[in-house]
Amino acid sequence: MxxxxxxxxxxxxxxxxxxxxxxxxxxxxxxxxxxxxxxxxxxxxxxxxxxxxxxxxxxxxxxxxxxxxxxxxxxxxxxxxxFRKERIFHKKYFLDKQSFVKISGEAEHHERIREMGGSSQQLFTLANRLGNSPISFTTETRVLRNGQETFFNIIEQLNKARHHIHLEYYIVRDDEIGCVLKNVLMEKAREGVEIRFLYDAVGSWKLERSYINDLKQAGVEMVAFGPLHLPLLNNTFNFRNHRKIIVIDGSVGFMGGLNIGDEYLGKNPKFGSWRDTHLIVKGEAVRTLQLIFLQDWYYSTNQSFLTDEYLMSGSELHQGDGGVQLIGGGPDSEWTIIKSIFFKMITSAEKSVWIASPYFVPDDDILQALKVAALSGLDVKLLVPKNPDKRIVYHASRTYFPEMLSSGVRIFQYNEGFMHSKIIIVDEQLASIGTTNMDMRSFHLNFEVNAFLYRTESALQLVNDFKEDLKLSQEVEIDAFSKRNIGLKVLESTCRLLSPLL
Incomplete structure (x- = not known):
C-alpha cells in the first residue's frame, strides 16, 4: 500500500x-x-x-x-x-502445446542427440522442452542470400504446388513483386489448389483492399492476424505476427527475414541494396513449419486443419547432413522461448559468438551474456547496419556500443545498403536463422519463428556469408565512437529510454 x-x-x-x-x-x-x-x-x-x-x-x-x-x-x-498474455492466448497456447507434443513423440532421435555431446545436447533438449518441437536429422535446408534468390525459388516452388499453399507474412505490399506473387496465387487457386494467406494487420496496414479482394475473388482465403477494429481498446494491438512462412504441399517450406515487397529486392532508393537471409526447407521439419501456420490459422479463424492430410504429407525423409530444429515463439508461450535458446547458445559457446541483427536493443540477460563471453576471451562479433530504417531503434542500439566495446565485443557496421539478416552463429557449428531480432519486441511481444541448425551445410554457408559480410563492413573503434557530439548522445539516450516502452 x-x-x-x-x-x-x-x-x-x-x-x-x-x-x-x-x-x-x-x-x-x-x-x-x-x-x-x-x-x-x-x-x-x-x-x-x-x-x-x-x-x-x-x-x-x-x-x-x-x-x-x-x-x-x-x-x-x-x-x-x-495485458495478461496467458489470459489472451490461453486457448492458443494449450492447443499449440498439445499438437507439438504429438509430433514430438513421433520423431525421437535420442541416440543422435546424445552423440552431439554436452552443450549441444543440452541446447536441443532445452529447445525441445520449451518449443515442444523435435530435432530432425532427415531434413534438407539451403540458405538463400538475397531477395532475388529467395523470390526466384519461392515462385518456382509455388508453380509446382498441387494440393495446398500456406503463406504467413508480417508485411505484404502491393508492388511489383507483390503483384507477381498475387498473379501466381490466383492462377494456382483457379487450378484448384487450396491457398490460405495470413497477413499481419499492423505490418500490412498499407496493403490495398483491391489486392485482397482480387485474391479472394480468385479463391484464395485471405485473413488478417490481429485485425484492428478500435486500436485504443484492442488488447492484442501490441502483439504482432512477425513470422514469414510458406508451406507448399506439406513438403517444401520457406522461412527467414524477407517479407513481400520491392525493398527486399533492393528496389527502394531509400535503402539501396538489401542484404537478407532466407531458408528453404525440405523433409521432416516442414511438418513443424506447417503446424505453426495451422495453429496461427486456427487462432485467427477457428478453422482447424490439424489432420494427417496436412501434417503427414511432409514426413518423407531427405538426406539430412546434420540437425535441424524449427521453433516458434511468441506472447502465447509460457516461456520466452527463442530468447532463452539464444541465451543458452551464447553462454554455452566455447570459441566464438557471431551475431547479425538489424535491430539491437537487448535486454539485460542477453547483454550480460555477450559481455561475459567477450570478457572470457571468446570471439564475439556483432554485425549491424550502418544506415537505419527505424531511427529510434537505431539510435537506441548505439547506446549499448561503449560497454560492449569495453568488454571486448567487436562491432561492425554493414556499409552496402541495408542489412536485415537475423543470424546467430556459435563456434562455427551451430547457427540460428529466422525472424527474431535481437531486441525486446521480438523476445517478448512478437510471434516469431527460427531454425536452429547443427553441423549442416547451411550452417557452414552462414559462417562463410558472415565472413563475406564483414568484408563489406567497417569496424567501430571505441576511441572514435566516444567522440560523438553531445547532441547525438542525448538523442541516443532518449531513444534508449523509450525503447523499453515499445
Whole structure:
C-alpha cells in the first residue's frame, strides 16, 4: 500500500506543475479536466505497478507521463498495455502445446542427440522442452542470400504446388513483386489448389483492399492476424505476427527475414541494396513449419486443419547432413522461448559468438551474456547496419556500443545498403536463422519463428556469408565512437529510454 501511495504522490508531483500553469490561464473547466487526467494517469500508474514490470520500464513510463502527459496517454494505449498474455492466448497456447507434443513423440532421435555431446545436447533438449518441437536429422535446408534468390525459388516452388499453399507474412505490399506473387496465387487457386494467406494487420496496414479482394475473388482465403477494429481498446494491438512462412504441399517450406515487397529486392532508393537471409526447407521439419501456420490459422479463424492430410504429407525423409530444429515463439508461450535458446547458445559457446541483427536493443540477460563471453576471451562479433530504417531503434542500439566495446565485443557496421539478416552463429557449428531480432519486441511481444541448425551445410554457408559480410563492413573503434557530439548522445539516450516502452 505504501508503494501505491508513493507512486500516486510521484505522479501528482510530476504532473501537478503542468496543470497549475494551465489552470491559471484557462479557468475552472480546464481545472476539472486536468484533475480528471491526473487521476486517470494515477490509475495507469497503479496498473503498471501491479503488473510487476521491469523496473526500467516502470521508471520510463513515469518519466514519459510526467514530461508529456497527453502524448503519454496515447502512447500507453497503443504500445504500453501489458495485458495478461496467458489470459489472451490461453486457448492458443494449450492447443499449440498439445499438437507439438504429438509430433514430438513421433520423431525421437535420442541416440543422435546424445552423440552431439554436452552443450549441444543440452541446447536441443532445452529447445525441445520449451518449443515442444523435435530435432530432425532427415531434413534438407539451403540458405538463400538475397531477395532475388529467395523470390526466384519461392515462385518456382509455388508453380509446382498441387494440393495446398500456406503463406504467413508480417508485411505484404502491393508492388511489383507483390503483384507477381498475387498473379501466381490466383492462377494456382483457379487450378484448384487450396491457398490460405495470413497477413499481419499492423505490418500490412498499407496493403490495398483491391489486392485482397482480387485474391479472394480468385479463391484464395485471405485473413488478417490481429485485425484492428478500435486500436485504443484492442488488447492484442501490441502483439504482432512477425513470422514469414510458406508451406507448399506439406513438403517444401520457406522461412527467414524477407517479407513481400520491392525493398527486399533492393528496389527502394531509400535503402539501396538489401542484404537478407532466407531458408528453404525440405523433409521432416516442414511438418513443424506447417503446424505453426495451422495453429496461427486456427487462432485467427477457428478453422482447424490439424489432420494427417496436412501434417503427414511432409514426413518423407531427405538426406539430412546434420540437425535441424524449427521453433516458434511468441506472447502465447509460457516461456520466452527463442530468447532463452539464444541465451543458452551464447553462454554455452566455447570459441566464438557471431551475431547479425538489424535491430539491437537487448535486454539485460542477453547483454550480460555477450559481455561475459567477450570478457572470457571468446570471439564475439556483432554485425549491424550502418544506415537505419527505424531511427529510434537505431539510435537506441548505439547506446549499448561503449560497454560492449569495453568488454571486448567487436562491432561492425554493414556499409552496402541495408542489412536485415537475423543470424546467430556459435563456434562455427551451430547457427540460428529466422525472424527474431535481437531486441525486446521480438523476445517478448512478437510471434516469431527460427531454425536452429547443427553441423549442416547451411550452417557452414552462414559462417562463410558472415565472413563475406564483414568484408563489406567497417569496424567501430571505441576511441572514435566516444567522440560523438553531445547532441547525438542525448538523442541516443532518449531513444534508449523509450525503447523499453515499445
Amino acid at each position: 505504501k508503494n501505491i501511495v508513493g507512486i500516486s504522490l510521484l505522479f501528482l508531483l510530476l504532473i501537478g506543475p503542468w496543470y497549475f500553469l494551465i489552470n491559471e490561464a484557462n479557468g475552472e473547466f480546464v481545472f476539472y479536466s486536468s484533475l480528471i487526467l491526473t487521476l486517470f494517469l494515477t490509475i495507469i500508474g497503479f496498473v503498471i505497478f501491479l503488473e510487476n514490470r521491469n523496473p526500467v520500464q516502470t521508471i520510463a513510463w513515469l518519466v514519459v507521463f510526467g514530461a508529456f502527459p497527453f502524448v503519454g496517454c496515447i502512447f500507453y494505449f497503443l504500445f504500453g498495455r501489458n
